[in-house]
Amino acid sequence: MSHLTDLPAWAAIPVCILLLLGSGITLIGSLGLIRLKTFYGRLHAPTLGASAGIILICLASMITFAVLQNRWIVHEILIIVFVVVTTPVTLMLLGQSALYRDRIEENDGVPRKAAGQQTDTTGMDI
Amino acid sequence: MRYWFPYPLLSLALLVLWLLVNQSFSPGQVILGSILGISFAWVTVNLQPDKAKLKTFNRIFTLAGHVAVDVLRSNIAVMRVILRARTQPANSGFVRIDIGLKDENALAILACILTATPGTAWVEFDRQTGVLLLHVLDLENGDNWAKLIKTRYEAPLKEIFE
Numbered sequence: 001m002s003h004l005t006d007l008p009a010w011a012a013i014p015v016c017i018l019l020l021l022g023s024g025i026t027l028i029g030s031l032g033l034i035r036l037k038t039f040y041g042r043l044h045a046p047t048l049g050a051s052a053g054i055i056l057i058c059l060a061s062m063i064t065f066a067v068l069q070n071r072w073i074v075h076e077i078l079i080i081v082f083v084v085v086t087t088p089v090t091l092m093l094l095g096q097s098a099l100y101r102d103r104i105e106e107n108d109g110v111p112r113k114a115a116g117q118q119t120d121t122t123g124m125d126i
Numbered sequence: 127m128r129y130w131f132p133y134p135l136l137s138l139a140l141l142v143l144w145l146l147v148n149q150s151f152s153p154g155q156v157i158l159g160s161i162l163g164i165s166f167a168w169v170t171v172n173l174q175p176d177k178a179k180l181k182t183f184n185r186i187f188t189l190a191g192h193v194a195v196d197v198l199r200s201n202i203a204v205m206r207v208i209l210r211a212r213t214q215p216a217n218s219g220f221v222r223i224d225i226g227l228k229d230e231n232a233l234a235i236l237a238c239i240l241t242a243t244p245g246t247a248w249v250e251f252d253r254q255t256g257v258l259l260l261h262v263l264d265l266e267n268g269d270n271w272a273k274l275i276k277t278r279y280e281a282p283l284k285e286i287f288e
Contacts, residue, residue, distance in 0.1 A: 025201065029244075032208035036263075040247065041218050044204060044263040047244040052201040075146045088241040088248060095249040095261065111220050111259060 003068060011067040015060045022056030029053065039098050043091060050087045055080055130164075132171050135178060137163035178231040181286055189282040196278070197243050204244040207264050221260045223272045225251070225280060232287040239279055246271075 007015070025048050032045030058076040066073045102110040131137060137160075144159035145151060180186075207216045227233050233251070240246045240260065250259040262271055 025205065028205050028208055032204070032211070035208055035211040037211075037215060038218065040220075040249070040261045041216055041263060043247045043261065044244055045208065047241060047247075048201060048204055048208075051197050051242045051244060073149070075149055078143065078146055084238055084242050088237045091241050092237070092248055095247055099249055099259075109219075111222065 004064070007064060007067060011063060015064050018056045018060035018063070022053045022060065025049065025056070026053035040095070043095055047087065047091070050083055054083050131167065133167040133175070133177065135180075136170065137167045139163075140166055176230040178229075178287065181288070185282045185285050189279070189286070192278055192282075193239050193243070200243045200245040204263060207245075216263055217265050218261065218263045219265045220249070221262050221265075221271050223258045223260060223275055225256050225258045227256075227280060227284060227288070229287040232283045236279055236283055240275070246275075 029045050029048030032048070033042050036042045036045060058080055062073050062076045099110065103112070140163035141156070141159040144162055145155060148155050148159075225233075225236070227236065237248050237251075240248050245263045247261045247263075248258070249261050251257075252259075260271070260275075265271075
């Protein structure tokens with residue numbers, strides 16, 4: 001990508017800062033996967049990359065190509081929207097399966113289902 | 127009108143999506159996007175999604191502002207928890223919240239907000255009892271979480287959708 005060298009310094013500096021910040025936050029989030037001890041704790045770690053990380057990196061991309069092509073570039077917003085809209089699906093799936101297993105195995109520290117309720121799956125959903 | 131345009135908001139959103147992907151506002155793309163938006167709305171009729179009825183528009187912006195601030199704040203908080211995890215382990219736990227929202231679209235948006243905010247994870251929602259089980263990474267101020275979510279997110283969502 002040789003045309004990246006055409007990027008003037010006044011745009012390159014904020015782009016670098018945004019990129020480094022975004023990737024740094026995502027890195028810390030990934031680090032959390034190692035450092036946090038419980039499964040439910042580890043559920044939180046990747047959301048760092050899926051919120052601040054993605055927003056900052058997409059902003060950097062928007063600025064870069066807006067300056068290089070000299071027009072407004074906004075379709076990165078779609079990436080942010082789709083990531084924000086789809087992460088709950090995977091996270092809930094993981095959380096629910098962990099909760100289901102912990103309840104079957106009767107592990108400690110996991111909330112029971114409210115009393116007087118059958119375990120039918122029709123009324124219960126994500 | 128309702129027959130020809132079953133989901134006007136969805137059609138409009140699809141048109142905007144099409145224009146954003148193609149990065150052009152030329153009349154040809156607008157026409158093509160409108161045709162696609164309207165025909166895809168027809169396809170979704172069979173899925174019978176709940177129709178969103180937006181009551182007020184000003185609350186949307188205040189809610190979006192709150193969410194932006196909270197995402198920023200909780201990102202910093204979660205980063206701090208992760209970096210300190212070796213010396214002082216995270217004090218995480220489950221929180222039960224009674225959610226009065228019935229509208230499916232409002233619940234979906236609440237799920238997106240809570241998931242996009244690091245530090246809170248939506249684990250289970252029981253539609254019969256309306257109890258939401260939430261996992262919170264840092265339970266520093268225990269009961270405040272329930273109150274915070276009810277006043278900051280649930281109340282505005284209720285005003286917007288119900």
